[in-house]
Amino acid sequence: MENETQTETTVGRRRRIILFPLPFQGHINPMLQLANLLYSKGFSITIFHTNFNAPKTSNYPHFTFRFILDNDPQDERVSSLPSHGMGAFNRLFVFNEHGGDELRHELELLLASDEDEHVSCIITDALWHFTQSVADSLNIPRLVLRTSSLFCFLAYASFPLFDDLGYLNLADKTRLDEQVVEFPVLKLKDIIKIGFKSSKDPIGQMLASLLNMDAPQRKTIVFFPLPFQGHINPMLQLANILHTHGFKITVIHAQYNSPNPSNHPHFTFIPIDEGFSKIVDQAATNRDGTYFMRYLNESCVDPLRDCLAKLLLDDRETIACVISDVAFYFTQAVADELKLPRLALRTGSMGCVLAYDALPFHSNKTCFCLTKEDSDYEVSVPEYPLLKFKDIAKISINPQGMGDFATNMFNQMKASSGIIWNTFKELEESALETISQDYPTPSFTLGPFHKYFPASSTSLIEQDRTIISWLDKQPPKSVVYASFGSVAHITELEFQEVAHGLANVGLSFLWVVRPGMVIGSDWLESLPENFEERMGDRGRIVQWSPQQEVLAHPATGCFWTHNGWNSTLESICEGVPMICSPCFADQPVNARYVSDFWKIGVFLEDGFERTGIEMTIKRVMMNIEGDEIRERISCLKDKVNVSVDEGGSSFQSLNNLVDYISSF
Known part of the structure; x- marks a missing residue:
């Protein structure tokens, strides 16, 4: 065991600094460079090191060297580990697991022998995380040397988040070139190259200990x-x-x-x-x-x-x-x-x-079961004048x-x-x-x-994505998009009126017909005879759509909607005028706000009737009224973007x- 190679003289009681580098070239170099800087400022230097990748002491005759962790190639703890790639991290894990007692013993010997010098502190590599508890137990201040960049530190600190997001074991390899939203300087393929499989495996746990990621615990x-x-x-x-x-x-x-x-x-x-x-x-x-x-x-x-x-x-x-x-x-x-x-x-x-x-x-009024024949059907509700009695009958x-x-x-x-x-x-x-x-x-x-x-991929129904390529072929703002949500049901007669209305207006349309939406039908059995053949490529009917993408597509000219709140917000966010056909619950209220308060859509007042459907679509898609609606909803779209920025x-x-x- 090589011990003292100290050549410096001491005058009075000098201060000694102990440095403990990680035994890899890229860590040893900056640690010894720092030691030289501190030596030039009058400190005595002692270098603790492992036998593995031990520095050449003759290059530093002005330092004292002491080795710990006698993990030579015959040491069973490390002999089977590769010397490259993740093997280096595994070797580091072994060192951190078994080094505490040996480091403490050597420090105690040094403290007992240095009567003429005061140990100011120990400086260890950041990856020697076990050294903190040793320094604390001996009341020695510990400074940490981080030998790499701040950016790298922040990336490592994000690994528990990357693990939670599934990035460490990415199944969809088509996403490799995607930018990491949570850490934009990286791509997903960069995270995978770093090599950790989980923040919960031994190396991940060592990083967590190093970065103190468990304090405070994530709520x-x-x-x-x-x-x-x-x-x-x-x-x-x-x-x-x-x-x-x-x-x-x-x-x-x-x-x-x-x-x-x-x-x-x-x-x-x-x-x-x-x-x-x-x-x-x-x-x-x-x-x-x-x-x-x-x-x-x-x-x-x-x-x-x-x-x-x-x-x-x-x-x-x-x-x-x-x-x-x-x-x-x-x-x-x-x-x-x-x-x-x-x-x-x-x-x-x-x-x-x-x-x-x-x-x-809770009143005894019969306003919740009105029909078109009742005199109050079109009258505003005194308690909430934005609504009509026919609206609350739907709620x-x-x-x-x-x-x-x-x-x-x-x-x-x-x-x-x-x-x-x-x-x-x-x-x-x-x-x-x-x-x-x-x-x-x-x-x-x-x-x-x-x-x-x-x-997002939160849909409970499989989305038909083939419609995006169909939309790509349509002129800007030319397509009527019709979808009445995930819960609403309509009768067979109403379904047929919708079909005739879409056909008669002469515009291209994308129509979402959810399986079971038509009462008494599985899907499209109630369509008018030869409807799909007559429409040809002008109309597409799908079971479900990626709605946010459809509304954001330049070809979409208006949204015929049930006015569920999610759909209403999505239409506002993309600046797409609405045709309102609310069914129940909060939808009539949302529809009145859209048509009568914000004035960014038109209420289809008479339900599903082909003539009214055709006229309403033309109001939004072909008339100057539609241009004014589009201008108002475009202003709201801008306000949305400002609000989330x-x-x-x-x-x-x-x-x-x-x-x-x-x-x-």
Whole structure:
């Protein structure tokens, strides 16, 4: 064992610095360069080193060298490891696992022998993470030498996130050239080349220890979406947004309409058995929507409570809060019982909340079952003049049930720790002012959620992507896009009227007909005779579409929609004028805002009737009225882009939400 090669003289009590380089050329060089710099400033230098890749002591006669970790090629801990690639990292792992006692022993010997010198500190390579505990135990200050770039440090610090996102074991090799959104200086293929398979394997754990990534522990947010497409989509979009801000995500979900976990490998999914699939097939018969909402709010209580209680017992999880759909009003009581903050996600508009709060659901009026023959059919509702009586007749066939549901929902929204809205301030500013007065809990308007990411893969129905190439062949703003959502049903007669209306207007069209949408039909059996043959390439009918991409396509001229809130927002974001054919629930309210308040669309007042359909499409696609609508919705599109950009209202609201959740 080579010991003292010190040649320097000492005057009085000099200060000694101990340096401990990592035994690889690219780490030894800067460590010895630093040692020379410090020696030139009057410090005595002792170099601790491993026998593996030991520096040549004769090149540094002014230093003292002491070796530790006698891991020569015969050492069984390292002899079988390769000397290149990941073998170097594995060797480093062995050193960190077994070096603590040996380093402590050598330091104790040095401290006992250096009577004339004071050890100021130990400087170790950043990758020698075990040295911190040794230095602490001996009351020696430890400085860390990072021999590579700050950019590399930040990239390594992001590896737990990359692992959660599925980047370390990317299955889709066609994505290799994609830029890493969370770390734009890298591409996905760069992450794979670095070579770690998981942040949870031994090397990943060593990096976590090195970077102290477990302190503080990342907080978990538990999401609980309502099991319908229009509610699952924004919930998972919000989960993605918050995940990129450092939170771990756990999604508790119903068995019915279960999301596909493979689309979100960075989330933890936990199903609960709510029994909903046993009764949901009655939807097309005599049951109204409030029946199903009441069932879910009763059947999910025990499964959700048990699931949350189990998560709270897991020492590896620090649950910050629960975010549940406002329609799951029972979750407030469960969260209170478990002493968890609950944030309520409203997947619909603020205007709809104000309308529901004002409408006379609990009155004895018969306005909820009016027909065209009733004198009040076209009259404005006194409690909410934007709506007509014919609109509220569509909202629910059970006004008492709707009133009870709305009351429960609003009461628990007010009792929550905060309300998250999938909207933006500039769109519903007047409604936001009223909400802020009526609901004392904090409100966060950070929508539209889908603007934070490219088109997401949260659809429960397989999308037909062949239509994009068809759209590519169409002139700008020439195609009528018709889609009535994931839940609505229409009669066979209405279906045929839609077909005739689209055919008679003479424009190209893309029509989404969901399997089972037409009552009594599987798919297209009720089309007029030879309809598809007569339309030829002018019309395309598909079972489902990648809607965000369709609306963003230059060929799309208008959107004939049911006015679900997600579809309405997506149309606004792409500046596409709307034709409004609402079916039920919040859709009539959204449609009135689109047509009569924001004036960015036209209400198809008389339902599905071919003459009215043809005239309405021409108003939007061919008349000057359509140009004015397009100009107004283009202005709203610009406001959306400003709101989500840095400094915008949604951007700031998101930052406020992240800070708020972090404070729990």
